[in-house]
Amino acid sequence: MAQPLRLGIAGLGTVGTGVVKIIRRQADLLEKRTGRRIEITAVSARDANKDRGVSLSSYAWETDPVALAKREDVDIFVELMGGSEGSAKDATEAALAAGKDVVTANKALLAIHGQALAERAEASGHVIRFEAAVAGGIPVIKALTEGLAGNQITRVMGVMNGTCNYILTRMEADGLGYNALFEEAGRLGYLEADPNLDVGGIDAGHKLALLASIAFGTKPNFEDVVLEGIQRISLDDIHQAADMGFRIKLLGVARRTARGLEQRMQPCLVPAHSPLGQLEGGTNMVVIEGDAVEQIVLRGPGAGEGPTASAVVGDICDLARGLRISTFGQPATTLEAAQPARTGLPAPYYLRMALLDKPGALAKVAAILGDAGVSIDRMRQYGHSDAKAPVLIVTHKTTRAALDDALDAFDQTDVIAGQPVALRIEEV
Amino acid sequence: MAQPLRLGIAGLGTVGTGVVKIIRRQADLLEKRTGRRIEITAVSARDANKDRGVSLSSYAWETDPVALAKREDVDIFVELMGGSEGSAKDATEAALAAGKDVVTANKALLAIHGQALAERAEASGHVIRFEAAVAGGIPVIKALTEGLAGNQITRVMGVMNGTCNYILTRMEADGLGYNALFEEAGRLGYLEADPNLDVGGIDAGHKLALLASIAFGTKPNFEDVVLEGIQRISLDDIHQAADMGFRIKLLGVARRTARGLEQRMQPCLVPAHSPLGQLEGGTNMVVIEGDAVEQIVLRGPGAGEGPTASAVVGDICDLARGLRISTFGQPATTLEAAQPARTGLPAPYYLRMALLDKPGALAKVAAILGDAGVSIDRMRQYGHSDAKAPVLIVTHKTTRAALDDALDAFDQTDVIAGQPVALRIEEV
Numbered sequence: 001m002a003q004p005l006r007l008g009i010a011g012l013g014t015v016g017t018g019v020v021k022i023i024r025r026q027a028d029l030l031e032k033r034t035g036r037r038i039e040i041t042a043v044s045a046r047d048a049n050k051d052r053g054v055s056l057s058s059y060a061w062e063t064d065p066v067a068l069a070k071r072e073d074v075d076i077f078v079e080l081m082g083g084s085e086g087s088a089k090d091a092t093e094a095a096l097a098a099g100k101d102v103v104t105a106n107k108a109l110l111a112i113h114g115q116a117l118a119e120r121a122e123a124s125g126h127v128i129r130f131e132a133a134v135a136g137g138i139p140v141i142k143a144l145t146e147g148l149a150g151n152q153i154t155r156v157m158g159v160m161n162g163t164c165n166y167i168l169t170r171m172e173a174d175g176l177g178y179n180a181l182f183e184e185a186g187r188l189g190y191l192e193a194d195p196n197l198d199v200g201g202i203d204a205g206h207k208l209a210l211l212a213s214i215a216f217g218t219k220p221n222f223e224d225v226v227l228e229g230i231q232r233i234s235l236d237d238i239h240q241a242a243d244m245g246f247r248i249k250l251l252g253v254a255r256r257t258a259r260g261l262e263q264r265m266q267p268c269l270v271p272a273h274s275p276l277g278q279l280e281g282g283t284n285m286v287v288i289e290g291d292a293v294e295q296i297v298l299r300g301p302g303a304g305e306g307p308t309a310s311a312v313v314g315d316i317c318d319l320a321r322g323l324r325i326s327t328f329g330q331p332a333t334t335l336e337a338a339q340p341a342r343t344g345l346p347a348p349y350y351l352r353m354a355l356l357d358k359p360g361a362l363a364k365v366a367a368i369l370g371d372a373g374v375s376i377d378r379m380r381q382y383g384h385s386d387a388k389a390p391v392l393i394v395t396h397k398t399t400r401a402a403l404d405d406a407l408d409a410f411d412q413t414d415v416i417a418g419q420p421v422a423l424r425i426e427e428v
Numbered sequence: 429m430a431q432p433l434r435l436g437i438a439g440l441g442t443v444g445t446g447v448v449k450i451i452r453r454q455a456d457l458l459e460k461r462t463g464r465r466i467e468i469t470a471v472s473a474r475d476a477n478k479d480r481g482v483s484l485s486s487y488a489w490e491t492d493p494v495a496l497a498k499r500e501d502v503d504i505f506v507e508l509m510g511g512s513e514g515s516a517k518d519a520t521e522a523a524l525a526a527g528k529d530v531v532t533a534n535k536a537l538l539a540i541h542g543q544a545l546a547e548r549a550e551a552s553g554h555v556i557r558f559e560a561a562v563a564g565g566i567p568v569i570k571a572l573t574e575g576l577a578g579n580q581i582t583r584v585m586g587v588m589n590g591t592c593n594y595i596l597t598r599m600e601a602d603g604l605g606y607n608a609l610f611e612e613a614g615r616l617g618y619l620e621a622d623p624n625l626d627v628g629g630i631d632a633g634h635k636l637a638l639l640a641s642i643a644f645g646t647k648p649n650f651e652d653v654v655l656e657g658i659q660r661i662s663l664d665d666i667h668q669a670a671d672m673g674f675r676i677k678l679l680g681v682a683r684r685t686a687r688g689l690e691q692r693m694q695p696c697l698v699p700a701h702s703p704l705g706q707l708e709g710g711t712n713m714v715v716i717e718g719d720a721v722e723q724i725v726l727r728g729p730g731a732g733e734g735p736t737a738s739a740v741v742g743d744i745c746d747l748a749r750g751l752r753i754s755t756f757g758q759p760a761t762t763l764e765a766a767q768p769a770r771t772g773l774p775a776p777y778y779l780r781m782a783l784l785d786k787p788g789a790l791a792k793v794a795a796i797l798g799d800a801g802v803s804i805d806r807m808r809q810y811g812h813s814d815a816k817a818p819v820l821i822v823t824h825k826t827t828r829a830a831l832d833d834a835l836d837a838f839d840q841t842d843v844i845a846g847q848p849v850a851l852r853i854e855e856v
Binding site: 018022026029030032033034035131137138139142143146147148149150151152217273275278290291292293294295296297298299300301304306307309310311312313314316317318321322323324325329330331334 | 450463565570571577578580724725732734735739740741745757
């Protein structure tokens with residue numbers, strides 16, 4: 001019989017506790033499947049006395065995750081603390097230096113330091129697995145890295161922040177405004193300590209950077225992800241989009257074009273009857289397009305104790321089975337530094353702005369768009385309670401650069417109140 | 429640099445040709461990802477002279493796939509001939525005997541002989557991979573075997589025959605009858621040589637048996653799959669189901685219950701707004717439910733040159749990377765022989781029958797159901813052009829056994845023309 005595989009788990013929040021529960025509950029099943037006994041030898045967390053609903057008494061307790069990472073009786077360091085700096089980074093580096101494999105759910109750490117960590121791991125023949133870092137329980141890293149390895153990937157898209165999708169779908173379903181639902185999400189514990197990680201698109205942007213790296217063989221590069229949050233989406237936008245057969249989603253898109261690597265995480269309009277448009281509530285969805293496979297859609301819970309722990313344990317089972325693979329699907333030293341393509345391929349855009357009550361205001365808006373080379377598919381001005389008249393415009397396909405020219409020109413006029421909302425209509 | 433990995437490909441139909449194209453087109457990409465050069469050394473097919481749109485002149489040609497399987501310059505035998513007996517089986521056995529790994533797209537071979545083949549392969553440390561055998565381009569075998577290895581799987585469901593789903597969705601969309609669409613599917617080349625493999629549910633049943641084996645750690649057992657085709661589904665059924673918010677799908681369901689292993693491939697009603705209900709055309713979908721992950725939905729093309737070849741090449745890449753795993757996710761000798769649970773858990777049923785124009789006919793039907801212990805949720809008799817009055821009944825949750833009692837009793841009466849249609853309403 002093979003030696004047991006010994007885990008050291010750092011971080012006993014929701015996910016860490018979930019992992020402990022699975023390892024205990026399914027010990028025999030996991031051994032049958034992987035051929036090795038999987039055991040927890042040591043754990044570490046901030047509070048040793050908290051009741052986590054599962055007995056930890058048979059595990060060694062370390063107060064310092066770095067000490068845990070270095071323990072001789074640990075084969076795999078399981079990092080479930082989170083955060084791109086500090087303890088999580090220190091302990092992960094310590095684990096690699098001590099010759100351990102690492103399994104992590106930490107999207108921020110890998111999106112920002114993934115290249116350096118992967119190079120370090122691979123230099124000594126160790127691996128970092130991070131299925132749980134992207135789209136919770138959905139085995140998307142595995143699908144992209146392994147299952148679709150025969151494909152030149154052409155586009156990866158995803159709705160990967162459940163909180164944002166929850167807010168956007170509740171806005172439509174219940175007619176509640178963004179602010180009310182943001183507050184509710186906070187009360188329900190759906191928001192990160194820094195809510196901008198969720199509603200600002202940062203968390204989902206981290207995930208997109210990781211998918212893009214695997215898909216296109218490029219160094220993970222979160223800095224070049226174009227980020228836009230959902231904070232400015234109004235009920236009006238939701239309803240106008242619905243009227244035209246669309247839904248608004250915080251959608252990540254990564255694509256490699258002749259102009260460079262495009263990585264965007266921003267609210268987009270998608271057809272209401274597409275799989276992405278039909279996605280409701282906190283569920284995640286990733287769409288992968290490749291030259292051979294055409295289109296694969298993966299859907300599942302993006303967070304929560306069970307689903308995220310499922311992904312962590314899947315990685316652990318891979319290691320127990322001896323499945324060892326480069327962190328980003330090919331040796332980290334062979335990943336390219338892709339030029340960022342700052343703007344996407346041309347697309348139609350949805351524009352909403354508040355027109356001041358001045359003669360010729362609408363004509364001025366139309367003229368500015370025309371001058372920027374943006375042609376109008378539909379335009380609609382509709383009644384509203386206050387003095388400003390909302391105007392809705394759907395453009396024909398245009399580049400973001402041309403649209404930005406028009407938005408800049410709007411800024412110089414005296415006919416528009418505030419900043420227009422401009423949302424890409426993504427072909428899915 | 430590692431030695432090249434040498435393929436012998438038997439069968440150069442749609443899928444085989446697709447695999448050759450990918451291996452040629454993506455040689456550098458595959459080497460970068462897997463660390464090994466992947467080369468084709470020999471091929472075999474019935475007709476050496478057919479133009480397949482790709483040059484085969486640099487490969488050795490074998491007329492006998494068994495000879496191909498034994499070649500010393502072949503590391504992986506890629507079986508893309510199909511069929512559960514004959515050449516495909518002989519050549520696969522020869523390859524295993526000669527110490528090769530096997531990659532196959534052959535669902536029939538594995539559903540029927542998978543246990544014996546897996547035992548033979550594993551006894552000598554070789555592996556059989558078959559991602560392409562189930563749901564075409566969707567990496568569902570990998571998701572279930574590896575990604576979700578931490579889960580006790582509770583249910584696997586799937587729409588896995590694109591031709592049936594194409595027929596059923598066209599019936600609803602275009603108001604065409606089953607027979608017209610069956611003929612059209614034949615003309616378009618969507619049907620197997622023996623169309624009963626498609627519309628009788630056999631092909632999809634093979635796939636279900638393979639998924640059930642991995643999900644529940646049981647020997648693949650196609651014989652005990654309860655099979656029912658779509659041939660008796662009428663436009664009436666499609667429209668009545670739609671009126672009630674359902675769609676009819678040829679749905680495979682595998683579940684392990686206290687009464688044994690349930691494997692069913694039969695037309696069912698599913699909610700129109702569920703992912704399964706929304707699935708249109710030839711696309712496939714597999715839903716996997718586990719104790720930790722809750723529910724994962726995978727969607728993608730179930731057939732075609734590119735998607736199926738993508739799955740075959742994914743398996744080849746796994747082997748090039750040294751990822752080696754038991755055929756059904758755990759050693760074949762540890763798979764259990766599951767007792768079949770002949771009927772599913774209780775469910776509501778949809779019944780349609782043609783009532784003869786006799787006094788008290790409807791009362792007789794209601795009485796028979798009551799005597800069998802089947803209670804009625806809704807019943808509706810509606811006008812029709814011929815003398816027989818169609819009656820639609822939706823039952824409350826009932827066992828299949830009770831329903832079968834009622835169906836048997838209907839047979840004994842003189843008030844019903846022909847056989848009633850009885851479709852399970854599946855909770856999804």
